[in-house]
Amino acid sequence: MELSVRNDIKDLTKSLNWIERKVIPTATRNTINDLSFKVSRTLSEELPRHLDRPTKFTVGQSKKGSKTFLVEPAPRDKSNLTSTIHLAPRQRKYLTWQIVGGERAGKDGGVLVPTKNMKLNKFGNMPKTTYSKLKVGGKGLFIGEPKNLKRPGVSGIWKVTGGAGKKKKRRKRGSGPAKEKRKIKLLAYLAPQATYDKGNFPMRRIAEATIQKNFSKMFDESLKINLDKAKRK
Secondary structure (H helix, E strand, O other): OEEEEOOOOHHHHOOOOHHHHHOHHHHHHHHHHHHHHHHHHHHHHHHHHHOOOOOOOOOOOOOOOOOOEEEEOOOOOOOOOOEEEEEOHHHHHHHHHHHHOEEEEOHHHOEEEEOOOOOOOOOOOOOHHHHHHHHOOOOOEEEEOOOOOOOOOOOEEEEEEOOOOOEEOOOOOOOOOEEOOOEEEEEEEEEOEEEEOOOOOOHHHHHHHHHHHHHHHHHHHHHHHHHHHHHHO
């Protein structure tokens, strides 16, 4: 997903003299580039308003300084007065679905969907510790389809408690300890695919509104700066 920043400046330049027209390409390039970076910042600021508790990495505020919306400026030789804004590679893997919608097929047979038994982190996501425990064979956790259940099995992440070796106290005196019954809870299930509605994050609409609101003002300022430079030469 990418956006190109261009603008038709004919109406803005009809009344200019030849000196003013001479600096138009430079003023236009500077305006387009400055405006592109402004659009990039605006998109990052708008993400929390449209998505549920996005992480700092998602909105481009991580400590490593990774940006979510990257800008390819118009070239200095002014051969192409177009700047491009696109998603960073890592964020593109999941944010594209929030922008264009569609159905995403999961890896390894499905998409993990948390149940009410899964304790999510503050961003509403599955904790990384859950994945870490699965990789090292964490005690009581496994991924797959359990056997010997009365109801048909569901493939996903399961947590097992109780069972052999665990004891629980009886309330009646003299009855002795008894083995705790083995219990199993579904933390997340594997769905064949995840479906996203188009426009959860209206990237294009936000960008176009930012451009329309700011272009004329920013172009006038850039033109004035470049005219002052040209007159001093």
